[in-house]
Structures are given as structure tokens and as C-alpha cells.
Amino acid sequence: MTDLTDPAPDVATAGPLATARAQLATAIGILGYDDGMHAMLATPRREIHVAVPLRRDDGHVELAHGYRVQHNISRGPGKGGLRYSASVDIDEIRALAMLMTWKCAVVDVPYGGAKGGVDIDPRTCSSAELERLTRRYTSEIMPMIGPERDIMAPDVGTDERVMAWVMDTYSVNRGYTIPAVATGKPLAVGGSLGRATATSAGVVHIARATLADAGVGLAEVSAAVQGFGKVGSHLARLLHEAGTRVVAVSDENGGVRRADGLDVGALTLHVARTGTVVGFAGGDPVSNAELLALDVDLLVPAAVEAALDEHTAARVKARWVVEAANGPTTTAGDQVLADRGIVVVPDILANAGGVVVSYFEWVQANQAYWWTEPEIAERLEHRMRQSYASVSAVARAEGLPLRDAALVIGVRRVAEAHKIRGLYP
Ligand code: NAD
Numbered sequence: 001m002t003d004l005t006d007p008a009p010d011v012a013t014a015g016p017l018a019t020a021r022a023q024l025a026t027a028i029g030i031l032g033y034d035d036g037m038h039a040m041l042a043t044p045r046r047e048i049h050v051a052v053p054l055r056r057d058d059g060h061v062e063l064a065h066g067y068r069v070q071h072n073i074s075r076g077p078g079k080g081g082l083r084y085s086a087s088v089d090i091d092e093i094r095a096l097a098m099l100m101t102w103k104c105a106v107v108d109v110p111y112g113g114a115k116g117g118v119d120i121d122p123r124t125c126s127s128a129e130l131e132r133l134t135r136r137y138t139s140e141i142m143p144m145i146g147p148e149r150d151i152m153a154p155d156v157g158t159d160e161r162v163m164a165w166v167m168d169t170y171s172v173n174r175g176y177t178i179p180a181v182a183t184g185k186p187l188a189v190g191g192s193l194g195r196a197t198a199t200s201a202g203v204v205h206i207a208r209a210t211l212a213d214a215g216v217g218l219a220e221v222s223a224a225v226q227g228f229g230k231v232g233s234h235l236a237r238l239l240h241e242a243g244t245r246v247v248a249v250s251d252e253n254g255g256v257r258r259a260d261g262l263d264v265g266a267l268t269l270h271v272a273r274t275g276t277v278v279g280f281a282g283g284d285p286v287s288n289a290e291l292l293a294l295d296v297d298l299l300v301p302a303a304v305e306a307a308l309d310e311h312t313a314a315r316v317k318a319r320w321v322v323e324a325a326n327g328p329t330t331t332a333g334d335q336v337l338a339d340r341g342i343v344v345v346p347d348i349l350a351n352a353g354g355v356v357v358s359y360f361e362w363v364q365a366n367q368a369y370w371w372t373e374p375e376i377a378e379r380l381e382h383r384m385r386q387s388y389a390s391v392s393a394v395a396r397a398e399g400l401p402l403r404d405a406a407l408v409i410g411v412r413r414v415a416e417a418h419k420i421r422g423l424y425p
Pocket of ligand 1: 154157199226250303324325327355
């Protein structure tokens with residue numbers, strides 16, 4: 001039998017799972033929970049590993065590996081994105097599923113945490129190959145998912161098209177249309193207005209509230225955004241519209257900078273044409289490493305895990321780091337930022353706008369009744385402001401960094417659900 005006093009048996013000691021487990025251990029220490037509760041909260045409730053054979057367009061077959069992890073389902077169905085990336089492995093998916101559990105609890109949506117992934121680079125796939133891959137993966141994990149069990153959403157490397165295929169595959173197999181099995185879908189098949197920009201809009205609400213605590217407005221600051229995908233591109237635009245000087249953005253190919261602020265509209269057109277921010281004529285080249293160390297007020301990692309480790313964190317000049325990505329700061333990086341007095345707004349609060357509007361999409365799908373865009377925007381803003389207020393109140397009252405305060409709220413809500421439900425049998 002597993003030693004329950006060891007909350008992290010047989011897992012990697014570095015990487016996103018180690019970071020997620022270290023964060024949990026900190027929260028458990030603050031909350032004073034016993035080893036049994038710690039072990040239960042550290043361990044995924046269920047996970048499935050599936051072989052995903054993909055027939056390429058030329059007829060040959062390749063094998064990808066797929067995963068779906070339900071970290072915790074005590075507060076409701078599992079909820080979490082689906083990631084397609086060559087670097088996906090089970091520990092990354094476990095870490096992201098755990099973050100989803102705390103995130104859903106912090107913003108108080110009635111979900112547990114889950115995540116899925118396939119170890120494939122979607123840029124190597126034609127549209128037909130992506131569709132076959134998605135449909136095969138979905139049918140392999142069918143027993144795990146469903147509107148009352150576990151609900152998908154887009155993440156790195158997937159988009160609303162992929163969610164439509166997930167929804168269709170699930171529905172065809174069940175014999176009727178079930179839109180609530182996935183969120184982040186196109187509007188035509190039960191998507192929600194405002195979902196495509198929800199994560200980025202939520203980051204902006206949280207950034208605004210964080211700066212307001214220091215008496216600073218978004219229009220008074222400069223920002224650098226790492227990542228120009230679904231989250232980073234809308235975020236750069238929304239910050240720009242809020243009056244923030246967006247002085248640098250990047251993607252995996254490199255970045256661009258302009259001291260008096262990039263023309264984000266023109267940059268977006270350039271990306272639509274070329275597929276990358278690199279080569280944009282309205283700015284100078286900047287590397288990803290340089291971007292993280294720019295002299296800006298606000299730094300927003302919106303790309304991948306572990307961008308801010310002890311080395312990159314030591315060079316950060318920003319006053320605030322707002323984590324739009326999941327797990328962008330390692331444990332050591334977090335310590336360096338804290339020692340240097342840099343305020344870090346954690347992922348489980350900062351980027352929760354996506355899951356909040358996913359929740360709205362699921363509610364609408366379940367009711368078959370659709371809200372207007374202003375209704376969604378207003379409800380999102382309210383939920384994000386309320387969540388920020390409760391996290392910053394705990395941070396002030398307990399003298400904690402925002403990350404620990406958010407974790408304490410999230411972990412406590414999940415633990416309370418466990419305690420109230422009791423242990424079966
Ligand atoms: P995406 O695939 O649409 O975009 C990822 C972006 O990061 C791309 O611009 C890519 O070029 C860039 N990138 C990849 N590797 C990089 C590297 N090494 N250095 C710099 N840039 C790099 O993904 P997304 O949906 O925008 O997700 C970005 C982050 O936000 C992820 O951590 C994801 O988990 C998190 N997130 C996404 C959502 C959502 O609704 N999509 C919600 C919450 C959190």
C-alpha cells in the first residue's frame with residue numbers, strides 16, 4: 001500500500017508536476033491538514049492512458065499517446081482543456097489537472113479539475129489528420145467524459161474546431177446532440193459569446209484590480225506579453241485598448257519590441273499573414289529571454305510552463321507578473337520573484353476567465369438558452385473581481401503572497417467538499 005505520509009510517491013522531482021505538488025504542500029502546511037488529506041489531494045482521482053493511432057493522409061499509420069486525468073471531482077464534474085503538443089506527457093497533464101481543481105474552486109464554479117493531452121505537434125497535421133486524431137482520441141476516452149462527468153475545452157494546440165469534433169464524436173456515439181460535453185465550441189454548435197476572448201479578458205480584469213491596489217491604472221503602465229496564441233494575442237489587444245503601452249510580444253519563433261508601444265492591430269494582421277510576430281515591420285526583434293527581462297511595469301507570461309525559473313526570474317524588472325499561462329513560474333523562480341519584491345498574480349486566479357465562461361457555456365447548453373455578449377461580459381467581470389477581492393483579502397489577513405492565498409482558498413474549498421461528503425464506504 002502506498003505510504004500516505006508521502007504525498008508525492010513515484011513522481012518526477014522536477015517539472016510542472018513537482019511545481020504543482022510543491023504549491024499544494026505549501027497550502028497544506030498553511031491549512032494544517034493531515035497526511036491523509038494531503039495524499040488524497042495530491043493524487044489524481046482517475047486517469048486514462050490511450051493509444052491514438054493516426055492514419056496520415058499518405059496512408060501510413062503513426063501512434064500518438066493520449067491522456068485524460070481527472071485530478072479531483074468532489075465539487076462537480078472534471079473540467080479542463082485538451083492539449084496537443086509534442087512535449088505532452090502524463091506528468092504535465094497531471095500537473096495541469098491539479099491546477100484546474102484549485103482554479104475552479106478559487107472562482108467557485110461547481111467543477112473539479114481535469115486535463116487531457118496528446119503528444120503530437122498539431123502543426124505537422126493536415127486538417128483531416130487533426131480531425132481523425134481528435135475523433136479517435138475522443139472515442140478512446142468516451143467512458144471518462146460527458147456533461148456530468150468531465151468537460152473538455154481548448155488549450156495549447158487545440159481550438160474551437162477541435163472542440164466541435166469532440167462534441168460531434170461524443171454525440172454521434174450517444175445518438176443525440178450533447179453540446180455540454182465540451183466548451184470553447186464554435187457559436188454554431190452551442191458555443192458561448194465571449195468565450196474566445198474570456199481568458200484574456202479575465203487576465204485584464206485581474207491585472208486592473210491588482211494595479212488598483214497600488215493606486216495605478218492600466219493606462220499608466222507598460223507591458224510585455226510572452227506568447228501570441230489564443231490567450232496572448234487577445235490579451236495584447238485588450239491591454240492596448242485599455243491604454244496600456246504594450247512594448248513587446250513574442251511567440252516561439254521570437255519577439256518584437258517597440259519602446260513607445262506596438263500597434264497591436266497592425267501586428268495582428270501581420271501574424272494573420274505570416275503566422276508569427278517575427279518580422280513585424282513596426283518593431284525591432286527581441287528574443288524571448290530578452291522580453292522577460294525588459295524594463296516594463298507588467299510582465300505577462302502567456303505561453304508555456306516554467307518560463308520563469310530561478311535564472312530568468314532573477315532578471316525580471318517588472319513590478320507585477322500576471323500569469324496568463326498555466327504554471328509559467330517554477331518554485332525556485334517564485335522564490336526569487338518574492339525575494340525581489342515582485343508581485344506575482346497566480347495562474348489559478350489570473351487566467352480563470354476561460355473556465356468561468358466555459359462554465360457559462362455549459363450552463364447555457366444545459367438550459368438550451370443563450371445569453372447576450374454584454375450579459376456574459378458583465379458576469380465574467382463580476383466573478384473575476386469577486387475572486388480577486390477574496391484572494392487579496394486572505395493575502396492581507398494572513399500575510400501571504402497572492403499565490404498562497406489563492407491556493408489556500410482553492411484547496412480549502414475542495415477539502416471541505418471531501419469532509420462534508422465523507423468517505424465511501
Ligand atoms: P496557443 O497554442 O494558442 O498559443 C501558445 C503561444 O505560445 C503561441 O504563440 C506559441 O508560439 C507560443 N509559444 C510556444 N512555446 C513558446 C516558447 N518556448 N516561448 C515563447 N512562446 C512560446 O495556447 P493558448 O491557448 O494561448 O495557451 C497559452 C497558455 O495559457 C497555456 O499555458 C495555457 O495552458 C494557458 N491557458 C489557456 C487558456 C485558454 O482558454 N486557451 C485558459 C487558461 C490558461
